[in-house]
Amino acid sequence: MSLRSLTVRRGECPVVDRATLDxxxxxxxxxxxxxxxxxxxxxxxxxxxIPHAGRSSLAALPPLARARAAAYLPQGRQVAWPVPVAALVxxxxxxxxxxxxxxxxxxxxxxMGLAAHRDRPATALSGGELAxxxxxxxxxxxxPLLLADEPAAGLDPAQQIxxxxxxxxxxxxxxxxxxxxxxxxxxxxxxxxxILMDRGRIVADGSPAAVLTPQRLAEVFAIRAAHADTxxxxxxxxxxxxxxxxxxx
Amino acid sequence: MWALRxxxxxxxxxxxxxxxxxxxAAHAAPARVVSVNLCTDQxxxxxxxxxxxxxxxxxxxxPRASAMAAAAAGLPATRGGxxxxxxxxxxxxxxxxFTTRATxxxxxxxxxxxxxxxxxxxxxxxxxxxxxxxxxxGAEGRAAALAAAYAADLAALRxxxxxxxxxxxxxxQANGYTAGAGTLADDILxxxxxxxxxxxxxxxxxxxxxxxxxxxxxxxxxxxxxxYPGRSRAEDLMAHPAVxxxxxxxxxxxxSDAGWxxxxxAVLDAxxxxxxxx
Amino acid sequence: MRVLxxxxxxxxxxxxxxxxxxxxxxGPGESLRALVAGGPEAAALILREIRLPRTIxxxxxxxxxxxxxxxxxxxxxxxxxxxxxxxxxxxxxxxxVIALQTGLAAAFALALPLTALAFAGxxxxxxVVVAGxxxxxTLILAGVALSAxxxxxxxxxxxxxxxxxxxxxxxxxxMGSVADRSWQHVWLALPxxxxxxxxxxxxxxxxxxxxxxxxxxxxxxxxVARLRVQVVAGTxxxxxxxVAVAGAVGFVGLVVPHLLRQxxxxxxxxxxxxxxxxxxxxLLAADIAVRLVAPDRDLKLGVLTAIVGAPFFLRxxxxxxxxxA
Numbered sequence: 045m046s047l048r049s050l051t052v053r054r055g056e057c058p059v060v061d062r063a064t065l066d067x068x069x070x071x072x073x074x075x076x077x078x079x080x081x082x083x084x085x086x087x088x089x090x091x092x093x094i095p096h097a098g099r100s101s102l103a104a105l106p107p108l109a110r111a112r113a114a115a116y117l118p119q120g121r122q123v124a125w126p127v128p129v130a131a132l133v134x135x136x137x138x139x140x141x142x143x144x145x146x147x148x149x150x151x152x153x154x155x156m157g158l159a160a161h162r163d164r165p166a167t168a169l170s171g172g173e174l175a176x177x178x179x180x181x182x183x184x185x186x187x188p189l190l191l192a193d194e195p196a197a198g199l200d201p202a203q204q205i206x207x208x209x210x211x212x213x214x215x216x217x218x219x220x221x222x223x224x225x226x227x228x229x230x231x232x233x234x235x236x237x238x239i240l241m242d243r244g245r246i247v248a249d250g251s252p253a254a255v256l257t258p259q260r261l262a263e264v265f266a267i268r269a270a271h272a273d274t275x276x277x278x279x280x281x282x283x284x285x286x287x288x289x290x291x292x293x
Numbered sequence: 294m295w296a297l298r299x300x301x302x303x304x305x306x307x308x309x310x311x312x313x314x315x316x317x318a319a320h321a322a323p324a325r326v327v328s329v330n331l332c333t334d335q336x337x338x339x340x341x342x343x344x345x346x347x348x349x350x351x352x353x354x355x356p357r358a359s360a361m362a363a364a365a366a367g368l369p370a371t372r373g374g375x376x377x378x379x380x381x382x383x384x385x386x387x388x389x390x391f392t393t394r395a396t397x398x399x400x401x402x403x404x405x406x407x408x409x410x411x412x413x414x415x416x417x418x419x420x421x422x423x424x425x426x427x428x429x430x431g432a433e434g435r436a437a438a439l440a441a442a443y444a445a446d447l448a449a450l451r452x453x454x455x456x457x458x459x460x461x462x463x464x465x466q467a468n469g470y471t472a473g474a475g476t477l478a479d480d481i482l483x484x485x486x487x488x489x490x491x492x493x494x495x496x497x498x499x500x501x502x503x504x505x506x507x508x509x510x511x512x513x514x515x516x517x518x519x520x521y522p523g524r525s526r527a528e529d530l531m532a533h534p535a536v537x538x539x540x541x542x543x544x545x546x547x548x549s550d551a552g553w554x555x556x557x558x559a560v561l562d563a564x565x566x567x568x569x570x571x
Numbered sequence: 572m573r574v575l576x577x578x579x580x581x582x583x584x585x586x587x588x589x590x591x592x593x594x595x596x597x598g599p600g601e602s603l604r605a606l607v608a609g610g611p612e613a614a615a616l617i618l619r620e621i622r623l624p625r626t627i628x629x630x631x632x633x634x635x636x637x638x639x640x641x642x643x644x645x646x647x648x649x650x651x652x653x654x655x656x657x658x659x660x661x662x663x664x665x666x667x668v669i670a671l672q673t674g675l676a677a678a679f680a681l682a683l684p685l686t687a688l689a690f691a692g693x694x695x696x697x698x699v700v701v702a703g704x705x706x707x708x709t710l711i712l713a714g715v716a717l718s719a720x721x722x723x724x725x726x727x728x729x730x731x732x733x734x735x736x737x738x739x740x741x742x743x744x745x746m747g748s749v750a751d752r753s754w755q756h757v758w759l760a761l762p763x764x765x766x767x768x769x770x771x772x773x774x775x776x777x778x779x780x781x782x783x784x785x786x787x788x789x790x791x792x793x794x795v796a797r798l799r800v801q802v803v804a805g806t807x808x809x810x811x812x813x814v815a816v817a818g819a820v821g822f823v824g825l826v827v828p829h830l831l832r833q834x835x836x837x838x839x840x841x842x843x844x845x846x847x848x849x850x851x852x853x854l855l856a857a858d859i860a861v862r863l864v865a866p867d868r869d870l871k872l873g874v875l876t877a878i879v880g881a882p883f884f885l886r887x888x889x890x891x892x893x894x895x896a
Contacts, residue, residue, distance in 0.1 A: 088786065091789070091790055093786055093789050093790070107789070107792040107793070107794055108792040110790075110792065111790060111791050111792030112792075114790070115790070116786065116787065116790035117787075118783075118784060118786045118787050118790075120784060120786075122783075122784055123782060123783065124648035124649075124781070124782050124783075124784075125648075125782050125832065125837035125838075125839065126832075126833070126837045127782055127836060127837045127838060128836055128837075131836055131837075131838060132782070132783075135779060135780060135782065135783060135791065136791075138776060138779070138780050138791045138792065138793070139791055139792045142776075165837065178783070181783070185791070372594075372866075372869050374594060374750060374751060374869075375621055375750075375751040376593045376594055376595050376617055376621045376622065376751075377594040377595070379595070379613065379616065379617060379621065380594065380595035380596070380613065380617060382613055389736070390677055391736040391737060391739070391740050393740075393743070393750075393751065394671075394676055394677065394683060394740075395750070395751040395752055395753070395756075396750075396751040398680040398753060398755070399620070399621065399751045399752070399753045401680075402620065402680075402753050402754075402755070403616055403620055403621075409677075412734075412736055470735075473733075497733060498733020498734060499732070499733050499734060499735045499738075500733060
């Protein structure tokens, strides 16, 4: 995926402002930033779902080719009908005319631990189960790129870690993942790269350690965080909100 | 049963053929006539030869709606559905122009001749309707006689009414429904020497007369229909104190659908009744 | 697929029953012979020209309403959607009422359904423009506005009707019926309904994807704006044709998809053919009931479907009340 000066305006003010970005095979790129930074809008514009200026390699594709190139997991988890989980996941095969020669649906169900729920109506699932079912649906699409908007929201810690591990496994298969996250700890631990957005702009792009500096956390999120290097990798935990008048800024 | 009907149809057809040969008429009169409209029912009962009218509509035997309920009681009745009518093997169907459209179209497609008669809007229509049905039934002679008698009666009634001092009347039915200019009811009042207040209020055709207008117009006669079974809010208006006061002061004449709805010679009874009520 | 087979068998059985019932009092054997043999005999004419078109029309109208209801519920992602919602049915009814009131209906046999179709077409064109330009909410609101407008105009025509006979005819027509319809009505409705059904069939997969919302459906390669236009145009053709030949028959488009949703695994794509068969079965059953229950009262179809349908529907949502949430 390649974005060049991607801009989305709502009225006069740009919601996404000249975003330039490449996501390459084998990486789990975390998209972070405070509420309203433009993460969701960036993903939707990159897919061509909303009008935009600038260039997106995905949006330039015809709909079916785009659907085969990139899977999208929207933030809202609404399922209109009580479709059984297996049928819900199988919707991911629509860009291929419903064909599933490699068993992508079964693989996705197994990967997300949904085997026990496969015949339950999606509307009867718990929030966490539904979130996993929808991730499985996106996985079943078997696209080289996955755009996931807040997939970890509402999941328990174990499911959050498992989800990020699935993304890592996708990257290991040579695919790429662009995932928006609010949990900076999760982002720092599981992403190979972080893209930080603030008020529509990409303000930093690099390794977690390079992006999550105390100064950026203060400027962009208005928080202070504790850092630690552990055998499991770097840890970051927000600990305090900064006041604009705080002398420490 | 079906075979029986078809058998009787052939017999009748043979009979008709014999009659036609005997009379040397220009065309054979229909032998099996079915009427599916209250008004054509009554005209046909007046004009048909014995056995010629095979069935009438179910309304024909309802004394509230039909002036000839007793005569209709002896005839089979239909609800007017195409299958029911077609099964009677008619060679002529009489219908009103507002009989269910689909039924008439379907019967015509099946090759059954249908004569449609519009609702009468003037007393003078009655003679025309008699002649139209008479022609359709091959009973021109009887129709002409009835039409002439009717016209004479009507002329006499009109002459009597012209001699009487003018008076006003209002038709006041459920929900304040009334009949204005260009309706049979209006013409009935006129023939009785009564001036209908509805046209003065600007009503053409059927319509609703506000209670205030009725009271303000203070007609000499209020003509209302006795309520149908089953209470309706629409009919409550007729028991309104203002209406009751008006009726107590002015005359009251009952209106029955039977006498007023159809353009048949019996409408003259309604004219006589109105002339007596003034 | 077993569901579809069972529904098809039900439709076939009800269709056969519908052919055997009528006031002419023909025996089943006699009816069957007359139907197969044909010819100029009265019994053959009754079977082939009166009962057969009526039966076929009942099935067609039911199928059109059922399929439209399923497709619209899928498009709007709402189980309360029904064909009347998009305003095409009320517009068709207005056209028919105007034809009756002006006397145009008496001019030639198909004047009434053709006028109804013209009005349905105008409403559908307006909606397609809206559906193409705006979103789903715009579509619903435009549909509600069109329904209200057409309903008010219909009331106005009735209100101002100077002719009580015409007014009564209008009221009866609006209750819906397939009694005494001929092959002309079938040939008028069938091509439009076939076209509408084809358009809906082409939209089925897209409606499945819409289960996940518009963004997810778009990302699955479904052109959502075009899908909206397709579904509106398809249902408009189906409903417009149905109302033009049979008047307003309510409740089928709402209840039938709801009844069958569970049986087809809630997939909107599979619900469309199932609801078409279900709607056909319901309307055939209702038309049989109209003739059996009160043969001499001339009960109207639309009245019966609502009287039987509404309590049944209430009972169903009562037993289901705990299941969702």
